[in-house]
Amino acid sequence: MRDFPDVLAVSPSRGPLDAVVRPPGSKSITNRALLCAALAPGTSTLSGVLFADDTRAMLGAIAALGATVDADPAAARVTVTGIDLRAGTSDAVVDARQSGTTARFVLPVAAARPGRTVVDGAPQLRARPFGPVLDALRDLGGEVSAEDFLPATVRGPLPGGPVQVSGHISSQFLSGLLLAGPLMTDGLAVEVTSPLVSVPYVEMTKAVMAAFGVTVDGLRVAPGSYRATDYAVEPDASAASYLLAAAAVAGGTVTVQGLGTGSLQGDVRFADVLAEMGAHVLRTADSLTVSVDGPLTGVDVDMADISDTAQTLAAVAVFADSPTRVRGIGFIRRKETDRLAAIVTELRRAGIDATEDDDGFTIRPGQPRPTRFATYDDHRMAMSLSLLGLRVPGIEIAGPGCVTKTYPEFFEDLDRLLF
């Protein structure tokens, strides 16, 4: 485990960047692949795996459910021997820590086991919504102890069938149900009853399930089994947003390796937003490059599909030559923190004219003053606000250790961009 100081001072860049980087594996793909591997009888080897708090949560969860896990963090590799969970009658306890994906994907899978499973998490996760997935599991025939929040105890088996779930709070409820679909006696047919946010993550769910031998037809899944396979996880595109944004803030060029044109991650589209602001973007089969050689222009953009990069954009917007308005992301008030309030509060602390809107925020460019930023135990606050320090001396990040949720090496990688 890394040691983090209570407060971290960000080093300003000494000129335009010229860097090639490979961020760690995708959190979202790692957690899907780990769960699919745990449900696939036989042995699967996953490479490019992210080792961070959120994926340690999933590793712990699949072990608690009966999979055998052999992890090699130095090689970014995990070997999983999966089981047919429908035979799992023992009681299990899952600690999802701060990980939304772990809790919301594991609940439906655990609810398909005849044994009883308690799913709980850290106080931050206990404050986040779970009602839509808990209601759906009850409607599908499971025993469910809780209404809206963790901890929840679930017990199957799950008969399955048609079910409704809302889409406007989180796509993770839908992804979790789909992942558990093959374990349900009658399979699953989901109807989404409100506008779906974070849509690319549902496509990612289907793609990873397909790699493990399960087909999702629309939002229908037939009963069946996952198939063990070897799987290579892409680098994390949300993590890459900070590295690409560094080129936007400091000028110069950053190339992210491993995020090519075939990426499963919607967050690669963050580069398109930078392109709209005036950055040059080059995509190849295996890389994504952003170059910036002058001031960027503000944008008016809906980020409902790529909301994990909204705070990154807020940091870039500070240095643009006109205001930026981000829309469509009211739901990020219910993530690790109220992200709309948090980013606006912190930018204002630095003297920037930022305002909160119902569904997003507006940033008017300015010169930030030296500031110690609060991070609200939100990794994306810490990583986004660090970007200001590339351009402004005297930027400090309080509680930088929160980056361990998805990107433990973030500050080392940021420093590496500068040399």
Ligand SMILES: O=C(O)C1=C[C@@H](OP(=O)(O)O)[C@@H](O)[C@H](O)C1
């Ligand atoms: O399915 C996933 O892997 C994720 C979906 C998104 O959440 P919501 O669907 O709650 O927006 C995203 O913010 C989160 O970091 C990861």
Ligand SMILES: C=C(OP(=O)(O)O)C(=O)O
């Ligand atoms: C919202 C996030 O994570 P999760 O919902 O998986 O906890 C995130 O990583 O920004």
